[in-house]
Amino acid sequence: MRTACNSVQSEESTMPSQVKPKIVECPPGWTKFVRHFEVACHLFVGSGTNWDNARAQCMQNYRATLSGFESEAEKDLLYAMIQKENIGFNQVWLGAERNRACPVAQPSNDVNSPCFLESLFYWVDGAARDGKVMLNFWSPTNPSWHDNRENCLTILTGHDQSYNNKINDYEYVG
Numbered sequence: 001m002r003t004a005c006n007s008v009q010s011e012e013s014t015m016p017s018q019v020k021p022k023i024v025e026c027p028p029g030w031t032k033f034v035r036h037f038e039v040a041c042h043l044f045v046g047s048g049t050n051w052d053n054a055r056a057q058c059m060q061n062y063r064a065t066l067s068g069f070e071s072e073a074e075k076d077l078l079y080a081m082i083q084k085e086n087i088g089f090n091q092v093w094l095g096a097e098r099n100r101a102c103p104v105a106q107p108s109n110d111v112n113s114p115c116f117l118e119s120l121f122y123w124v125d126g127a128a129r130d131g132k133v134m135l136n137f138w139s140p141t142n143p144s145w146h147d148n149r150e151n152c153l154t155i156l157t158g159h160d161q162s163y164n165n166k167i168n169d170y171e172y173v174g
């Protein structure tokens with residue numbers, strides 16, 4: 001398992017503003033993506049034994065958190081960053097956790113349910129504050145909630161084409 005860290009920056013808003021936003025640069029080697037309310041700086045990390053370890057590496061080494069994405073464009077950019085590493089059949093930890101009030105595979109269509117489609121998982125890096133984006137990108141047969149333990153999120157690489165660049169719910173242990 002590998003890890004994607006996000007060192008979230010602020011102040012480069014794409015929202016309409018009277019004030020010209022301050023341009024934010026990412027540290028050398030990090031990949032920049034301008035979100036609606038912030039700038040994401042993503043970095044691929046070569047290890048990540050489990051989700052907590054991956055998150056701790058981001059924090060301890062970079063004062064960062066795990067990467068999320070708030071749009072398909074940002075997901076594709078993350079995937080391109082990962083693909084460059086040639087890590088084969090693999091998964092990369094992303095910064096989303098299951099809503100613990102919803103220990104089931106299938107999201108609910110009921111807007112009042114804690115397992116509602118758009119609250120089944122949440123991002124820890126603040127991506128997609130409406131919570132909606134990642135739900136379009138599940139790999140086939142996922143979320144699977146396999147063994148009732150898949151509380152974290154990964155992105156898949158080196159699988160067949162229907163799985164690559166798609167997300168998977170996965171257990172904490174890698």
Ligand SMILES: [Ca+2]
Nearest residue numbers: 142144168169
């Ligand atoms: Ca799964």
